[in-house]
Amino acid sequence: MNSFRADLHCHSDCSDGSDPPSALVHLAAEAGLQGLSITDHDTIEAYTPELFQEALAKNIQLLPGVELSTEYCDTSVHILGYGIDIKSASFCSFLAEIQRRRVDRNREILANLARKNLSISEDELTFFASRA
Structure with a gap:
């Protein structure tokens, strides 16, 4: 029997990975x-x-993938998608909207913290989040 060894779930520094x-x-x-x-x-x-x-x-076969963040019944859920079309304009637009909403949500969180005299800049948030 032939085997095919692959890692199908890893993160780069394009999101929350370190490499x-x-x-x-x-x-x-x-x-x-x-x-x-x-x-x-x-x-x-x-x-x-x-x-x-x-x-x-x-000699590494790349399988384009993504981990989508969403909510179901007020619970944060991550959905893995494989074999995606990375050139799809509609999919890229969809991802851009998710990222825009994340930025808006982060700014709202930072504003709430500032009202409690806990001042953190967007740059600091990005720096620490990338090392989580």
């Missing part, structure tokens, strides 16, 4: 994987033509 997408491809190759899906939160920014070239050079 750039190219490093994830390198790590996957070092681990002896044949496939990789970078499932960043609400973004497909990792999937550049250069990343596909790097993956090809390392």
